[in-house]
Amino acid sequence: MILSPSAIVMLIFGCVVLYGGLVYFLYRALKSKEKSKP
């Protein structure tokens, strides 16, 4: 069985927004931690 187009859209949306977003904000946190090091 192949997923319907709306299911594929939901899958892509979930992965990009949740995991992409998480990676982005973790990257920001690490970057600012490095900056704050003396």
Place this chain on the structure above:
Amino acid sequence: MAAVGSAVGLGNVWRFPYICYENGGGAFLIPYFVALFTAGIPLMILELSVGHWARGSPPDAFKKIGKKWEWAGWWTVLIPFVVAAYYTVVMSWCFSYMIYSIDIRWGIQAEQFFLKSFLGITSNPTIIGGFRLPVLLGLIAVWLCVFLILYKGVKRIGKVVALTVPIPTILLIILTIRGLTLPGAMEGISYYLTPNFTRLLDVNVWIAAYAQVFFSLSLAQGIMITYASFLRKKSDITNNAFIIALADAGTSFLAGFTVFSVVGYLAMSQGIGINDLGIGGPNLTFITYPTAISLLPFAASFFGIIFYIALLTFGIDSAFSMIEPITDSINKKWKITKAKATGIICLLGFISSLIFTTGSGLHWLDLLDHFIANFGLVIIGLVECIILGWMFHLYRLREHANKTSEIKLGRWWDFLIKYAIPSVLIILLLVAIVDNLLHPYNGYPWWVILMGGVTPCVIIFLLSLLLMKIKGKEEKI
């Protein structure tokens, strides 16, 4: 890290999949994402800002906003205490299943084993049934564990969660891979991801989505306020809020794949549709995960034991985050030592949990969870928005968050807290209350609903007023 540990818990791997299944799979995901971004993240920023600004327990924080609002702080810390009463029972199920994994005791009949052999479930909540020894023993172990971790204070939590957050996630990924390779898995995934737009008109789906976001993100429970009070002064509040919320939602989304792939397999193996499986409710994950474990091609026992240890570690972070706010509040108001306050609360929690270890426990657990999450948490979320948005200068909290955060909050955030979130929550609550009055939950008798669902919510509210009135040690002087 502790806040991530609190947010990521059984709410993601146990509650999210069954709430999603009950509310139509893909039909639930759209309201869930809407609730996450319109209420979950803005409220997370709000709670972290309040805790970071006030630097105190939730009752102290609300007292700082206005002396008459202290009760709201007590209300927020009492709710997770009640949640902990049944949450620890789910953990005790995990504890028993960890032992049962040694010989995969559920065999090929995971559902029958869970409901009949393990829980000895009675036909309705009015028939209490006896105590279930494995559940009771597991419960004692869980409460003991919570006490031992907490009695020395919040510092120990950081060390525990450094291990208890990443390990379960890795194991969840392994089970997801196994689930996805089962025959029929794609049917389940299709059910999970395909939105059914007609269900979007059902207000119960929306309130379940908001309740799930509140439950899972530990919002409206004083937990984030408490943790934020321990954050460093220069901590980036907004970035932290996004990390916590996305880590939490990401774990839920992943758990959905594990559970629904097995749901698809179960439907295919029985030759019926997914909607006809009839395995919804809190027991869903105790049918799907064991099935996935027993179908692993090798080392099923090993993975089973590790997986339930992982679930326990997932749960333990959240369990002590539910107890920490109330013990911290008691400790600060009445200067009772942390160890003593933790001991009293854990003992009271254990006694409150006992009803869920009986044969009727699953019925009561389902009922209490429905009312506490759908009404208790949503009402407190609304009260928080009203008090902080309307009875306080909200811009001060925004400015406080902006001082330490790289991403600056604009007036849009004020608009969400003051107007958008309260409006949505009020509409949802009113419609849900009417709906619950017209259609009693699960068809239970009215007195059962009043006793198991409404009364705890009312008692918590009255108790919060009482706790505000009792003078603290400093106030007496």
